[in-house]
Amino acid sequence: MKVSIIGTGYVGLVTGVCLSDIGHDVTCLDINPNKINLLKHGKSPIYEPGLEELMAYNIKKNRLNFTTSHSEGLRDAEVVYIAVGTPQAEDGSADLSYVMQAAKDIACHISRDTIIVTKSTVPIGTNYKIKQVVLEHLQEDVTVDFVSNPEFLREGSAVEDTFNGERIVIGSENEEAADKMEALYEPFRIPVLKTSILSAEMIKYAANAFLATKISFINEIANIAEKVGADVEEVAYGIGKDGRIGDKFLQAGIGYGGSCFPKDTHALVKISEESNHDFHLLKSVIKINESQKSVLYQKAKKRFGSLAGKRVALLGLAFKPETDDMREAASITLSEKLLNDQAEVIGYDPIAIENAKKVLPEGVIYTDKIEDAVKQADIVFILTDWKEVIEKTLVLTCLFHEQPVLFDGRNCYSLEEVQKFNIEYHSVGREAVRPAIQERELTASF
Numbered sequence: 001m002k003v004s005i006i007g008t009g010y011v012g013l014v015t016g017v018c019l020s021d022i023g024h025d026v027t028c029l030d031i032n033p034n035k036i037n038l039l040k041h042g043k044s045p046i047y048e049p050g051l052e053e054l055m056a057y058n059i060k061k062n063r064l065n066f067t068t069s070h071s072e073g074l075r076d077a078e079v080v081y082i083a084v085g086t087p088q089a090e091d092g093s094a095d096l097s098y099v100m101q102a103a104k105d106i107a108c109h110i111s112r113d114t115i116i117v118t119k120s121t122v123p124i125g126t127n128y129k130i131k132q133v134v135l136e137h138l139q140e141d142v143t144v145d146f147v148s149n150p151e152f153l154r155e156g157s158a159v160e161d162t163f164n165g166e167r168i169v170i171g172s173e174n175e176e177a178a179d180k181m182e183a184l185y186e187p188f189r190i191p192v193l194k195t196s197i198l199s200a201e202m203i204k205y206a207a208n209a210f211l212a213t214k215i216s217f218i219n220e221i222a223n224i225a226e227k228v229g230a231d232v233e234e235v236a237y238g239i240g241k242d243g244r245i246g247d248k249f250l251q252a253g254i255g256y257g258g259s260c261f262p263k264d265t266h267a268l269v270k271i272s273e274e275s276n277h278d279f280h281l282l283k284s285v286i287k288i289n290e291s292q293k294s295v296l297y298q299k300a301k302k303r304f305g306s307l308a309g310k311r312v313a314l315l316g317l318a319f320k321p322e323t324d325d326m327r328e329a330a331s332i333t334l335s336e337k338l339l340n341d342q343a344e345v346i347g348y349d350p351i352a353i354e355n356a357k358k359v360l361p362e363g364v365i366y367t368d369k370i371e372d373a374v375k376q377a378d379i380v381f382i383l384t385d386w387k388e389v390i391e392k393t394l395v396l397t398c399l400f401h402e403q404p405v406l407f408d409g410r411n412c413y414s415l416e417e418v419q420k421f422n423i424e425y426h427s428v429g430r431e432a433v434r435p436a437i438q439e440r441e442l443t444a445s446f
């Protein structure tokens with residue numbers, strides 16, 4: 001099928017590349033000429049494992065094109081996806097300006113019967129607004145159908161998730177359009193769920209709100225576990241064995257970040273308010289997450305009193321491993337707090353440094369070697385569980401520091417493993433580990 005995708009971000013680009021890989025003729029369109037220029041040269045503007053290779057393969061097969069031109073990109077499309085951003089507006093709601101602009105652009109340039117598919121995450125009812133805008137701006141006598149097709153991929157495993165998703169949701173009021181979409185996705189062999197447009201839009205927000213709730217729940221359990229002497233890793237394992245609870249998304253840490261959970265939970269609170277419903281539960285989830293981002297900072301303050309003049313290494317700046325995305329990363333909150341306390345901050349990330357430089361406060365210094373970050377620091381914080389960070393941090397901290405102190409925001413190590421080293425180790429929801437010598441001194445003083 002002839003497919004066009006508006007927006008070549010994490011969702012649009014991955015969707016476009018994967019659809020071309022299953023044989024569709026795909027054109028990806030973006031208003032950002034720099035991105036399109038890179039893409040035309042076979043370079044991905046984002047870091048996403050496996051993406052660039054798959055892109056190169058399908059460009060070569062002549063079924064994947066890139067353009068900034070609406071007339072070129074939309075003229076012959078049978079299916080047009082809207083995959084532009086829906087960032088958080090000042091009042092917490094989803095900013096729909098990019099989506100509505102894309103809807104106008106589509107209406108002004110299509111020349112045959114088309115299905116417009118909304119992949120962007122949009123508030124319930126938005127597809128009807130898109131329909132209104134499109135019908136107002138149509139230039140040709142063509143039939144347009146509308147489908148809500150929310151996206152569930154995760155950054156860092158976006159290609160893998162697209163090929164191996166657990167469901168594809170197709171919200172439509174037209175059976176023929178829904179069937180055509182099902183046929184388009186058929187080679188993926190992923191179960192298709194056909195729903196109303198409104199339910200499809202709601203499924204996306206409900207899914208993200210539920211996952212965010214799981215994370216805030218386990219983080220609260222972690223905070224209590226520390227007080228009562230339980231171990232959150234054992235608790236998560238123990239509850240996760242219950243099939244009704246499930247063992248995924250129970251990783252305690254320094255909270256969720258990223259381009260989706262923070263903005264989508266806020267948007268759902270706003271949607272609820274507009275329907276005169278007070279979503280108490282989700283408001284608490286958001287509040288818990290905000291304070292959880294500072295947990296390592298609080299622990300370090302408690303341990304050292306003042307952090308002024310201390311140099312803190314932040315290891316892993318992106319909001320999660322295997323991505324260069326800095327949106328709502330915990331490193332932003334933490335570096336602001338540390339700099340405010342007159343601490344020095346040295347940041348390291350295997351992939352996201354260039355993006356980090358654009359969003360972290362002035363004053364943060366950077367290094368492209370984890371060894372340098374640890375060596376130059378007085379205190380080490382693990383913020384993102386990159387493979388390299390897990391593999392090297394414990395050993396490097398012990399190697400370079402006389403009295404090593406490590407604050408681990410992602411519970412990268414088992415306590416048994418840490419006890420083999422002469423290190424003071426603070427993690428989330430578990431007791432602190434102290435070096436054997438310090439432990440002996442403490443015991444002797446009682």
Ligand SMILES: NC(=O)c1ccc[n+]([C@@H]2O[C@H](COP(=O)([O-])OP(=O)(O)OC[C@H]3O[C@@H](n4cnc5c(N)ncnc54)[C@H](O)[C@@H]3O)[C@@H](O)[C@H]2O)c1
Pocket residue numbers: 006007008009010011012029030031032035083084085086098101102105119120121122151152153154155259260
């Ligand atoms: N990032 C994710 O993991 C993820 C997963 C599922 C759903 N979503 C949702 O998908 C949507 C896109 O997210 P993203 O992270 O890919 O966004 P992004 O910010 O990475 O990319 C958006 C792209 O759209 C382009 N754009 C904006 N207006 C345009 C227009 N009028 N015409 C053409 N291009 C335009 C921008 O230049 C940019 O390249 C959002 O609604 C998001 O909530 C994101």
Ligand SMILES: O=c1ccn([C@@H]2O[C@H](COP(=O)(O)OP(=O)(O)O[C@H]3O[C@H](CO)[C@@H](O)[C@H](O)[C@H]3O)[C@@H](O)[C@H]2O)c(=O)[nH]1
Pocket residue numbers: 121151152153154155156208211215248249250251252253254255256257258259260261264319320
């Ligand atoms: O047990 C867990 C799982 C995740 N996280 C954190 O939660 C955030 C989000 O992680 P993840 O969900 O893996 O990444 P995203 O790429 O943000 O993907 C989420 O947001 C996307 C955008 O809507 C959805 O499509 C995905 O289904 C949904 O998982 C990250 O900061 C993680 O560190 C935890 O703290 N504990």
